[in-house]
Amino acid sequence: MPVELTPTQALGLWHAVSLELVRVDSRDLTLRQVAVLLEIYLVPPPHTVRGLAATLGVTKPVITRALDTMGALGLVDRVRDERDRRNVIIKRTVEGALYLEKLGDLVINQGRKL
Amino acid sequence: MPVELTPTQALGLWHAVSLELVRVDSRDLTLRQVAVLLEIYLVPPPHTVRGLAATLGVTKPVITRALDTMGALGLVDRVRDERDRRNVIIKRTVEGALYLEKLGDLVINQGRKL
DNA sequence: ACAAATGGAAACGCTTGCGTAACGATCGGC
């Protein structure tokens, strides 16, 4: 079910949502952090540091740091994998789901205003 | 002409575009910088530091720094206002327009894939 | 003409993210 956008609509949407995020959200997540968060919540688990790093095309410490920051904000959680204790499984949280729900609403509402 | 999106589409779109930006764009602009850039290119001029600061709800030095960074990247330009030499008028550049054109294409293409 | 107000930049110390390179813990092959 594709979404057809004109160039003006596409940029207008990105503009409006970015603006609202800057104005409203004091958490001030980086683009990378947002990408990690969305990957975790929209793609079926399990998620590992290594997997996320490969998906985003970044190094592992970048993911570790993103998880540190977002973990402190309560947006994600980390659990050791008991089947292979080298792995860390990244878990979703209620607060993280709530954050993305708000982001979704923001995109939807700004889309309507175009 | 509104754009109607389901929650899944809205988040999926944001996810896909963020992911591509992280993977492709080495410039790594912050959310604030992107918001400034879009404001400059989508809203009719003239744009001033003070005006942008008010629109984004941030302090003036934040805008000055964003313009420093994006100016070094060639995405925007600054010119003193000759009618009131206290003001600085922010100008668009070819490179900046190109950057946003690519961003627009990215949003459009990811929208089609939903 | 001169004092107050305005616009933008610079200075300051601080926080946060970066890339690279190491490091401990754990697993797998032999």
Add this chain to the structure above:
DNA sequence: GCCGATCGTTACGCAAGCGTTTCCATTTGT
């Protein structure tokens, strides 16, 4: 049972952004 490979984290020095405050140039009001 080891030795090499793998996973995530930590350490390090560095670059960039932050908020606050100060500063300079310019304009406005009287």
